Amino acid sequence: MALDAYYTLGRSGLRVSRLSLGTMTFGTEWGWGSDEDTARQMFNTYVDAGGNFVDTADLYTNGTSELWTGKFIGERNLRDRMVIATKFTYNADPSNPNAGGNGRKNIMRAVEGSLKRLGTDYIDLYFLHTWDSITPVEEVMRTLDDLVRSGKVRYIGLSDTPAWYAARAQTLAEWRGYEPISALQLEYSLVERNIEKEFVPLGVELGMGVMVWSPLAGGLLSGKYRPSEGVLNAEGRLDVMKDSQNTAFQKFSDRNWKIVAELEAVAKELGRSMAQIAVNWTATRPGVGSVIVGATKLSQLEDNLKALDFELPTELSDRLETVGRPDPQFPYSFFEAGHQAMIHGAKPVGLKPSGYIPNVLIDAPAAGVS
Numbered sequence: 001m002a003l004d005a006y007y008t009l010g011r012s013g014l015r016v017s018r019l020s021l022g023t024m025t026f027g028t029e030w031g032w033g034s035d036e037d038t039a040r041q042m043f044n045t046y047v048d049a050g051g052n053f054v055d056t057a058d059l060y061t062n063g064t065s066e067l068w069t070g071k072f073i074g075e076r077n078l079r080d081r082m083v084i085a086t087k088f089t090y091n092a093d094p095s096n097p098n099a100g101g102n103g104r105k106n107i108m109r110a111v112e113g114s115l116k117r118l119g120t121d122y123i124d125l126y127f128l129h130t131w132d133s134i135t136p137v138e139e140v141m142r143t144l145d146d147l148v149r150s151g152k153v154r155y156i157g158l159s160d161t162p163a164w165y166a167a168r169a170q171t172l173a174e175w176r177g178y179e180p181i182s183a184l185q186l187e188y189s190l191v192e193r194n195i196e197k198e199f200v201p202l203g204v205e206l207g208m209g210v211m212v213w214s215p216l217a218g219g220l221l222s223g224k225y226r227p228s229e230g231v232l233n234a235e236g237r238l239d240v241m242k243d244s245q246n247t248a249f250q251k252f253s254d255r256n257w258k259i260v261a262e263l264e265a266v267a268k269e270l271g272r273s274m275a276q277i278a279v280n281w282t283a284t285r286p287g288v289g290s291v292i293v294g295a296t297k298l299s300q301l302e303d304n305l306k307a308l309d310f311e312l313p314t315e316l317s318d319r320l321e322t323v324g325r326p327d328p329q330f331p332y333s334f335f336e337a338g339h340q341a342m343i344h345g346a347k348p349v350g351l352k353p354s355g356y357i358p359n360v361l362i363d364a365p366a367a368g369v370s
């Protein structure tokens, strides 16, 4: 489970560590990041532990994240070793509508900026950052395919899109011979589990590795917030951003405090930090290919990088699963065993004798191989 065990991402041949290093905290521009020396130490610590997968975006800290990521890689001459993921979508010049979005003009503009800041001539994994609700999927896929053919990009991914859009994009790629999507990047943690119903089976079925962000819910699950001690607020991102409209920062709720309390109890029983338990649980859930860990301090990263050094006993993992289990939701409730029995009759179906290729929709695959 160490960082220097590499797994292929989705159906691609790209080998990546199961923990990816998130660099959204590289830079102080947003009020909750780290300075250059701390960011460098975190990068070096991650690489020295065997990690090869860094995640950035043109949006992050107004470009500083990409700049420093490229700089740190260059300082150690690691370009060949590292897998760099970056993203386009967000607007770089509000007076220019074509300096944002997922149209061809913006993608071609954005890729040049990212290559320059990263100080490289190719991006390993290029993500559409967020669905812009306008651009036809045909235009996005043709443009991304062009970038792969031109040699500027090696693999492509989609982040934060509707499932139907990702399914259509991948089907289009298959039928038109475009570069397929190798990864889906989405939020997932003990408190944010919406992707389980639609995106995880989608990724497994269509060969897109699920790469998840905010495994600690932006810090909520790190142990700095402890309802048991009445500590419901602490210095950090969630406090700085508490008035933001972005739902990714709005994590304080009665439901979530119950999950934090159970996490604290499980962590105590196992003698591990809450952050390690939360990251371990997320990384070992069905269909999860890679987890992007984030930190603002070296000590936090050191803590989080130990998340895969132990096995979470099933009983404890189940307790965490139960406390945060989302309410049944239509139509997914119709696909669960009870309702499916009304379709298939009394005899169980879908379970094939060993040696057969597993039916991925019914038997979730072992974690780490999505």
Ligand SMILES: NC(=O)c1ccc[n+]([C@@H]2O[C@H](COP(=O)([O-])OP(=O)(O)OC[C@H]3O[C@@H](n4cnc5c(N)ncnc54)[C@H](OP(=O)(O)O)[C@@H]3O)[C@@H](O)[C@H]2O)c1
Residues within 6 Å of the ligand: 021, 022, 023, 024, 025, 032, 055, 056, 129, 159, 160, 185, 186, 212, 213, 214, 215, 216, 217, 218, 219, 220, 222, 223, 224, 235, 236, 237, 238, 275, 292, 293, 294, 295, 296, 297, 299, 300, 301, 303, 304
């Ligand atoms: N595709 C997307 O839309 C998207 C969106 C968000 C993020 N991402 C990617 O995912 C990466 C990770 O996301 P994230 O930063 O939100 O992850 P996260 O693990 O949920 O949160 C990380 C934050 O939690 C706190 N923390 C982490 N470890 C801790 C520890 N051991 N003890 C105490 N506090 C700890 C730190 O914040 P404080 O010190 O400020 O409390 C740290 O910055 C990002 O860097 C980025 O690459 C992608």
